[in-house]
Amino acid sequence: MAERTRPAPGPTTYVLRVLVITYLVLLVIWPVSLVVTNTFANGDEALRSILEDPDLVDALRLTAVAAVVATAINTVFGVTVSLLLVRTVFPGKRILSALMDLPLSVSPIVVGLALVLVYGGRNGWFGPTLEGAGLQVIFSTPGIIMATAFVSLPLVIREVVPVLQELGDEQEQAARSLGASGRQTFWRITLPSIKWAVVYGVVLTLARSLGEFGAVKVVSGNVLGETRTATLAVEEKYLNFDQEGAYAIAFLLASVSVLAIVVVSLLRSREAHR
Amino acid sequence: MSVQLEPRPPSLTVGPAPRRRTPSHNLTRTSGIGLGLTMTWFSLLVLIPLAAVVATAAAGGPDGFGRPVTNEQTAAAIRITVLAAFSVTLVNVVMGTMIAWVLVRDRFPGKALLELVIDVPFALPTIVAGLVLLSLYGNDSPLGLELANTGWSIYLAFLFVTLPFVVRMVQPVLEELDQEVEEAAASLGASRLTTFRRIVLPALAPAIAAGAALSFARAVGEYGSLVLLSGNLPFESEVTSVRILSAIENDNRATAAAIATLLLVISLLVIVVLDVVQRRVARRG
Numbered sequence: 001m002a003e004r005t006r007p008a009p010g011p012t013t014y015v016l017r018v019l020v021i022t023y024l025v026l027l028v029i030w031p032v033s034l035v036v037t038n039t040f041a042n043g044d045e046a047l048r049s050i051l052e053d054p055d056l057v058d059a060l061r062l063t064a065v066a067a068v069v070a071t072a073i074n075t076v077f078g079v080t081v082s083l084l085l086v087r088t089v090f091p092g093k094r095i096l097s098a099l100m101d102l103p104l105s106v107s108p109i110v111v112g113l114a115l116v117l118v119y120g121g122r123n124g125w126f127g128p129t130l131e132g133a134g135l136q137v138i139f140s141t142p143g144i145i146m147a148t149a150f151v152s153l154p155l156v157i158r159e160v161v162p163v164l165q166e167l168g169d170e171q172e173q174a175a176r177s178l179g180a181s182g183r184q185t186f187w188r189i190t191l192p193s194i195k196w197a198v199v200y201g202v203v204l205t206l207a208r209s210l211g212e213f214g215a216v217k218v219v220s221g222n223v224l225g226e227t228r229t230a231t232l233a234v235e236e237k238y239l240n241f242d243q244e245g246a247y248a249i250a251f252l253l254a255s256v257s258v259l260a261i262v263v264v265s266l267l268r269s270r271e272a273h274r
Numbered sequence: 275m276s277v278q279l280e281p282r283p284p285s286l287t288v289g290p291a292p293r294r295r296t297p298s299h300n301l302t303r304t305s306g307i308g309l310g311l312t313m314t315w316f317s318l319l320v321l322i323p324l325a326a327v328v329a330t331a332a333a334g335g336p337d338g339f340g341r342p343v344t345n346e347q348t349a350a351a352i353r354i355t356v357l358a359a360f361s362v363t364l365v366n367v368v369m370g371t372m373i374a375w376v377l378v379r380d381r382f383p384g385k386a387l388l389e390l391v392i393d394v395p396f397a398l399p400t401i402v403a404g405l406v407l408l409s410l411y412g413n414d415s416p417l418g419l420e421l422a423n424t425g426w427s428i429y430l431a432f433l434f435v436t437l438p439f440v441v442r443m444v445q446p447v448l449e450e451l452d453q454e455v456e457e458a459a460a461s462l463g464a465s466r467l468t469t470f471r472r473i474v475l476p477a478l479a480p481a482i483a484a485g486a487a488l489s490f491a492r493a494v495g496e497y498g499s500l501v502l503l504s505g506n507l508p509f510e511s512e513v514t515s516v517r518i519l520s521a522i523e524n525d526n527r528a529t530a531a532a533i534a535t536l537l538l539v540i541s542l543l544v545i546v547v548l549d550v551v552q553r554r555v556a557r558r559g
Binding site for chain 1: 298300302305311312319376390391393397399437496501530538542546548549
């Protein structure tokens with residue numbers, strides 16, 4: 001659309017601008033920048049001591065593993081569900097599409113409680129059976145992965161569904177009428193066209209997964225070196241009056257999530273310019 | 275951020291002739307298997323566990339649901355949480371719409387940075403969010419505002435974590451809005467306020483409502499950002515999810531499940547609001 005010449009901004013524009021900037025500075029920008037300065041108050045010493053503590057390296061590794069596995073599951077799940085919701089018709093579809101948003105509005109503590117009630121080893125619904133078969137879920141890595149997957153479940157779907165809708169299915173039908181199999185159509189036609197939506201979804205899911213705290217706290221049991229994630233370590237450090245350590249881990253986590261946002265917005269604006 | 279799951283505008287789905295039955299599904303064998311597998315995982319991960327919460331609460335009988343509310347400390351926590359979530363949502367409705375307006379209509383150097391800042395609370399781990407707020411509003415606050423361990427800390431944490439919801443719902447709608455209608459209204463003598471109230475606001479209302487619903491749900495269930503910030507003082511700064519957690523830690527599952535069911539009802543209501551609003555928007559579009 002051609003740029004229209006706008007009337008000169010009135011006083012309301014300036015008032016709004018100042019109000020909004022002040023609000024965001026006080027709520028987000030200033031506090032976040034203080035975390036950065038607190039972390040580097042003594043140079044990079046705090047960060048280095050974190051990376052030299054074997055327990056914390058374990059915690060960071062567990063966080064990374066849980067986040068990567070949960071993201072992989074949610075990506076496959078999300079792309080499949082998006083295709084089903086947009087391209088097929090089946091009874092109960094409307095309810096299903098509404099339920100897919102549920103994980104976004106459920107309290108993390110409720111998520112943890114729900115998983116414990118079903119998979120708890122002592123008196124969960126399935127827990128004792130699974131434990132009999134040698135699979136411990138709660139107070140163990142599978143439980144942490146499930147809690148992480150739960151809270152970040154809809155993010156891929158929310159990115160992919162609108163793109164699929166806008167795309168329409170004409171190209172897919174053309175491919176099929178030319179003899180392509182379902183699998184060929186998916187890999188050669190559908191996937192390349194939803195590629196960026198999937199990438200955004202994955203980045204957002206990963207950021208959300210790395211930072212999950214409440215749900216993981218309930219299901220993990222917080223066993224040092226085994227089920228302690230990085231976010232749990234932040235809490236523990238802070239409560240043990242190791243503020244510097246808490247700020248250092250917080251800085252690590254925050255830089256990953258801020259990096260994720262920057263990547264997504266760069267990709268987005270690059271695509272918008274195309 | 276809104277998802278519209280309507281496959282195509284309703285005007286295109288021409289109704290079937292009265293006699294002919296529409297097939298109830300059009301699944302191929304592969305997509306049928308896909309549906310089966312994803313539904314199994316979704317049930318195991320989400321539906322069965324959430325059902326277990328409700329079932330455990332219901333096992334305590336009708337008294338079971340009432341018990342948490344008759345406990346004074348829990349009742350106070352619920353009151354505090356709902357009041358704070360409601361007030362914060364109102365602030366978000368006003369501030370969120372204003373922020374969206376500035377991001378879409380205003381132009382100034384550094385606007386791209388603000389655009390990034392809006393997403394920070396969503397991506398930041400909640401425990402880090404608490405720590406971030408402590409650095410400015412905790413002890414030795416550079417501003418002299420020591421809000422940590424007071425009732426106000428809850429409002430602060432809720433404002434932080436719910437910041438993106440209304441903004442991100444309203445922004446795309448505002449971008450699509452045709453400015454010519456506003457210019458026409460203005461040229462016919464409408465004041466800026468009238469133009470906003472009569473032309474812009476009605477168009478934004480569904481998006482604002484959806485954002486408000488999400489922001490209320492998020493606030494009511496919030497936990498992580500409060501852990502380090504609020505001090506969890508009973509009757510003052512203790513929220514509902516903290517009560518659930520302490521019930522879990524005391525191995526009092528029935529109570530935990532009863533309070534959790536209350537929160538789940540709120541989440542479900544929010545989902546219904548979102549569904550209705552999105553359908554109305556899709557129909558209009």
